[in-house]
Amino acid sequence: MSGSVLIADDHPLFRQALRLAVERIIPGARMIEAGTLATAAAAAASAQDLRLILLDLKMPGAVGYSGIALLHAECPKVPILVVSSAGTEAAAEARAFGAVGFLHKGCDLGTIEQAIARALNHDAPLEQPPADQPMDQVRKTVAGFTPMQLKVLLAVLDGQLNKQIAHRLDISEATVKVHMTAIMRKLDVRTRTQAALVARSLGIDSQG
Template sequence: MSGPTILVADDHPMFREALKLAILRAAPDARILEAGQLGDAAEAARRAERLDLILLDLRMPGADGFSGVALMHAERPETPIIVVSSADRAEAAGRARAYGARGFISKTADLAAIQQTIARALAGDMDAIGGDAQDREVQAMATQIAALTPTELKVLLGVIAGRLNKQIAFELGISEATVKGHMTSIMRKLGVHNRTQVVIAARALDVEIAD
């Protein structure tokens, strides 16, 4: 059996190298994919025939709040995600958990600690990632957002950013009618009835709301 395939998504080349070194110590036969922006990471995840683990920088280019974790989980819901961040562990870990994250690596951790976290994830020993409980409304919305498809999530992020249907359609290369169809599905899945209620979704994703 071939080694695991692991995607390293981080915009800092030096930290990517550190993560790759830790991976190869934990799994010498690993195949490593790399991405420096969220869009490239999502594309790599979508194209990979096999993907055993994703190491994802929480604040990499193209991500706003926890949208990167949500998008990567939507692309590969069966693949565990380890959040890589310099943010406070308790807050970031707890919020990321709802979107499919299974582990947390601090950018201040030493190589041995990073290696250990990766090894645990590959062994399936990542039942909890810690973090304080969120308020129930945000937690419930986060769980619902995690069930959206990749395209639905992109449409939702467009709405939160204040874009019109035709702008979202242009950006995604789909028709306005398709965007409207996705919006109907999104509102049904999230249990909301109009665009103004996506403010709750924005709170759950911790993204900036357009004026």
């Protein structure tokens, strides 16, 4: 069964290049294209046979590594391969938030095809970052957030109050408070301000 592949990138020409690479590795795969993070998240949540997500960090709606965290939360069992123009220093961060691998957009098509094949097998990168650092543990915690918890946290980073968050996400203020309580408990902080500071320290709200 070929299944489907989500290609999340706001550049149509690069999406075409990724389609070509996928078609060579998974003949007959159904392609799902998304030009914004919101579209990608909706597609990931609704796809029943998703086998792989190809994700650009720099796309509308994404800040820092929030795209990886959100798509990983929507589809925790689906490998995410980041293909981005961000520097190689972003590779370790990308993996920490749930990506199985990272490629620079300057790679040739053959390299991208090899990376796709490895990602489909959930193969780990050749070089693994150390996993025993305190910040790595916090990244793993954020990577384990539910999609709604991540959306609430991103809204807090935007400076929105509970009432505004409730309206934006179409949930009640009480539900927002429940999610904030869960977020603060998981991050081991006491206030929403502290939660926002932790998120910023991880690069979630920085332009990636």
